[in-house]
Amino acid sequence: MSEIDSMRLDKWLWCARFYKTRSLAVDEIGKGRVTVNKANAKASREVRVGDTIDLRQGNVPREVVVRGLSGMRGPAPVAQQLYEETPQSLALRAELAEQRRLAPEPSAALAALHTGRPTKRDRRDIDRLRKDPASSGWGDRWSASIDD
Template sequence: MSDLLSMRLDKWLWCARFYKTRSLAVEEIGKGRVSVNNAPTKPAREVRIGDSIALRQGPLPRTVVVKALSGMRGPAPIAQQLYEETAESLAERLRLAEERRLAPEPADSIASLRDGRPTKRDRRQIDQARSGWGDRWSASLDDV
């Protein structure tokens, strides 16, 4: 950590290890997934100590407050000292993690994964249900 007064947002996100590369940080900012002090932003926006940054890492929303600025990317324990996550953000992440834990397994709803490959009899029934589809080359009704 150094005595910088401000630095580019994309560089700070990279130094704080929110994104693996600066180009990924720029891409996420460009998609509107990052805001500073509740305002849309650009990668070259200067961040200062005390700024609030809302971002998404995958499906998880996070809100952090900038505690320090660093001119270089360091190890994870050092990077975690650059910010402090808000209490609301931590509570929301825990709630979302609990929802994912309690959600049904996606494979349970798909019969083919649950029941395995179709038998010869199942295949004949599928083919009978599809009969008449071969007359048309597309699914649109305009061709009829």
């Protein structure tokens, strides 16, 4: 941390390691996902010590107070000294993490079962079901036809 009075918002977000590149920071700012002191901001907005920044990293909202400015991107422990997350933000993040733990995304369970392309065995099972639907229950759905 140096004796800088202010710096660009996109550069500060990059130096504080909220985003991997400055262009990703600019994209998030442009989408309105980053505000400074509860007001929409541009990437070129000057950030000063004491400013409050609201941002989203994926689905995780964060509210941080700027505690320092740095002219270069450094290691993570140094970057964490550039900001302080508010207690409300920490509580909200913990609550959202608990909700995700208790009610996981249903599609995640399906993705864990079948990842990637079907194996040779899977393909043979699918072919067997298509050739002989009566023996496997493939066509055992209820039908509303008159002939039944």
